[in-house]
Amino acid sequence: MYNPTVARLTYRALLGRRRALILFALPALLVLIAVAVRALTGVDDKVAADLLGGFALATMVPLIGVIAGTGAIGPEIDDGSIVYLLSKPVKRPTIIMTKLIVAIAVTMVFSAVPTLIAGFILNGNGQQIAIAYTVAALVASIAYSALFLLLGTVSRHAVVFGLVYALVWESLFGSLVEGAKTLSVQQWALALAEKISGEDTVSSAVSLPTAGILLAVVTVAATAYAGQKLRRLTLAGEE
Amino acid sequence: MSIIDIDHTSRWFGNVVAVNDVTMRIGPGVTGLLGPNGAGKSTLINMMGGFLAPSTGSVTLDGAPIWRNEQVYTKIGVVPERESMYDFLTGREFVVANAELHGLDERAAQRALATVEMEYAQDRKIATYSKGMRQRVKMASALVHDPSVLLLDEPFNGMDPRQRMQLMDLLRRMGDEGRTVLFSSHILEEVEQLASHIEVIVAGRHAASGDYRKIRRLMTDRPHRYLVRSSDDRALAAALIADPSTAGIEVDRAEGALRIQAVDFGRFTELLPQVARSHGIRLLTVSPSDESLESVFSYLVAA
Numbered sequence: 302m303y304n305p306t307v308a309r310l311t312y313r314a315l316l317g318r319r320r321a322l323i324l325f326a327l328p329a330l331l332v333l334i335a336v337a338v339r340a341l342t343g344v345d346d347k348v349a350a351d352l353l354g355g356f357a358l359a360t361m362v363p364l365i366g367v368i369a370g371t372g373a374i375g376p377e378i379d380d381g382s383i384v385y386l387l388s389k390p391v392k393r394p395t396i397i398m399t400k401l402i403v404a405i406a407v408t409m410v411f412s413a414v415p416t417l418i419a420g421f422i423l424n425g426n427g428q429q430i431a432i433a434y435t436v437a438a439l440v441a442s443i444a445y446s447a448l449f450l451l452l453g454t455v456s457r458h459a460v461v462f463g464l465v466y467a468l469v470w471e472s473l474f475g476s477l478v479e480g481a482k483t484l485s486v487q488q489w490a491l492a493l494a495e496k497i498s499g500e501d502t503v504s505s506a507v508s509l510p511t512a513g514i515l516l517a518v519v520t521v522a523a524t525a526y527a528g529q530k531l532r533r534l535t536l537a538g539e540e
Numbered sequence: 541m542s543i544i545d546i547d548h549t550s551r552w553f554g555n556v557v558a559v560n561d562v563t564m565r566i567g568p569g570v571t572g573l574l575g576p577n578g579a580g581k582s583t584l585i586n587m588m589g590g591f592l593a594p595s596t597g598s599v600t601l602d603g604a605p606i607w608r609n610e611q612v613y614t615k616i617g618v619v620p621e622r623e624s625m626y627d628f629l630t631g632r633e634f635v636v637a638n639a640e641l642h643g644l645d646e647r648a649a650q651r652a653l654a655t656v657e658m659e660y661a662q663d664r665k666i667a668t669y670s671k672g673m674r675q676r677v678k679m680a681s682a683l684v685h686d687p688s689v690l691l692l693d694e695p696f697n698g699m700d701p702r703q704r705m706q707l708m709d710l711l712r713r714m715g716d717e718g719r720t721v722l723f724s725s726h727i728l729e730e731v732e733q734l735a736s737h738i739e740v741i742v743a744g745r746h747a748a749s750g751d752y753r754k755i756r757r758l759m760t761d762r763p764h765r766y767l768v769r770s771s772d773d774r775a776l777a778a779a780l781i782a783d784p785s786t787a788g789i790e791v792d793r794a795e796g797a798l799r800i801q802a803v804d805f806g807r808f809t810e811l812l813p814q815v816a817r818s819h820g821i822r823l824l825t826v827s828p829s830d831e832s833l834e835s836v837f838s839y840l841v842a843a
């Protein structure tokens with residue numbers, strides 16, 4: 302279910318594109334803010350949790366997920382170069398699984414690592430806040446990658462839809478409307494963070510078992526569906 | 541030796557019928573798929589390459605269905621029409637990746653690069669390649685696994701004459717080796733020069749099939765038609781009909797023009813300006829009304 306050549310092509314395509322700059326810029330911004338906040342307000346658990354929850358997990362992780370998830374396959378489908386993968390005796394679900402693994406790895410590296418660094422800068426992992434949000438970022442990376450990879454497989458406008466989902470649903474809607482919270486990757490990830498850090502500093506709208514089940518279902522279903530889509534993908538001629 | 545069988549195959553997109561009940565068999569040697577733009581060549585090749593499902597009918601390779609069957613790619617090599625490749629790779633990296641996807645190693649890639657004579661530029665980024673170089677690297681990527689079937693969609697588009705010659709030589713060699721080589725083109729000369737067998741497709745339908753002599757005969761042994769507008773159509777018609785090179789003249793009132801059928805093409809093209817000059821008639825439009833491929837082909841379909 303993993304093809305190293307597909308992985309290499311995907312990862313080079315992801316990091317070689319101009320869009321990849323965002324992958325470096327957002328984490329740099331997070332660390333920069335963390336340094337500034339620490340310098341201005343000193344160690345404050347509440348501030349640390351707010352920054353990691355409000356910016357790192359609610360905004361940065363989904364944005365990086367969009368870039369990595371849609372970028373792992375969308376451009377190749379759009380410009381037709383995916384034909385070089387499809388015209389090989391390689392199973393299409395293997396192509397999807399490999400791209401998913403690359404997208405997850407990239408999202409994790411560019412979101413969880415800076416979250417951990419920022420957490421340690423902010424309050425030295427007091428109350429396990431840095432670890433809690435890092436684990437949340439790792440878990441969210443998986444679900445976001447699967448969702449946005451599917452989006453990249455089915456839509457030419459994957460990035461736009463992905464951004465709308467990440468910014469409107471996860472950041473705005475998800476924090477305002479109760480029902481939306483149950484269907485938010487961010488809340489599922491927070492459920493885990495809550496277990497690690499304790500309810501005083503991190504709180505999720507979803508219970509941990511519910512979050513775990515939803516996360517697994519969404520990841521597996523999105524990946525399976527993307528695999529199906531790719532098997533049925535037709536390459537039309539140039540319009 | 542491999543054979544592609546297209547059996548009563550149609551493909552439509554919404555209510556556009558791109559391929560209409562086509563039956564043909566593509567065997568070893570070089571076959572040219574000839575047809576004007578929009579005829580359905582790419583749709584047909586995409587079905588043969590497994591990138592498009594037939595709406596009805598079947599497309600098989602040595603009896604096995606091609607659609608949703610990755611195993612056919614052990615025998616098929618595909619050279620796509622589109623330019624996009626992994627531009628951020630060097631030519632060599634790209635061909636090596638293609639070899640790896642077939643479970644082969646660097647040596648297969650080097651052999652393919654040598655076949656298309658691209659070794660000299662293999663370490664440059666594909667982004668810096670000319671159109672002809674891209675075409676050759678695409679070719680190398682399709683040849684890494686030594687396929688018995690090679691499918692090429694409009695491979696000569698945008699190539700200069702020298703590159704065209706080189707690719708023709710290569711494809712001819714592949715055909716002589718007993719491979720099944722199919723390429724599409726909308727240019728009759730190209731197909732004539734290269735293909736030992738020609739399949740003509742027009743408006744989604746299989747219009748003719750045979751060697752170039754047969755196709756040429758179908759296209760040339762017929763009257764040439766011209767559409768002519770002048771300052772005095774009636775006087776011109778009267779003067780022209782007297783000459784034996786003119787087989788028939790029709791006054792098309794709707795068009796405000798003459799439709800002329802000429803039997804002796806060479807003589808007619810000399811006659812027309814002479815007659816006009818000696819009668820003081822000004823020629824406004826002289827257009828061969830069926831010299832364009834479209835009408836050549838519609839003639840073929842009607843035949």
Ligand SMILES: Nc1ncnc2c1ncn2[C@@H]1O[C@H](COP(=O)(O)OP(=O)(O)O)[C@@H](O)[C@H]1O
Binds near residue numbers: 537538539553575581
């Ligand atoms: N994906 C598609 N959606 C809608 N119509 C299409 C599509 N692909 C091809 N067509 C139509 O099918 C016909 C045949 O197209 P095509 O196979 O590309 O012809 P050719 O390659 O001979 O130029 C054209 O009318 C074209 O507009």
Ligand SMILES: [Mg+2]
Binds near residue numbers: 538581582583693
């Ligand atoms: Mg075409």
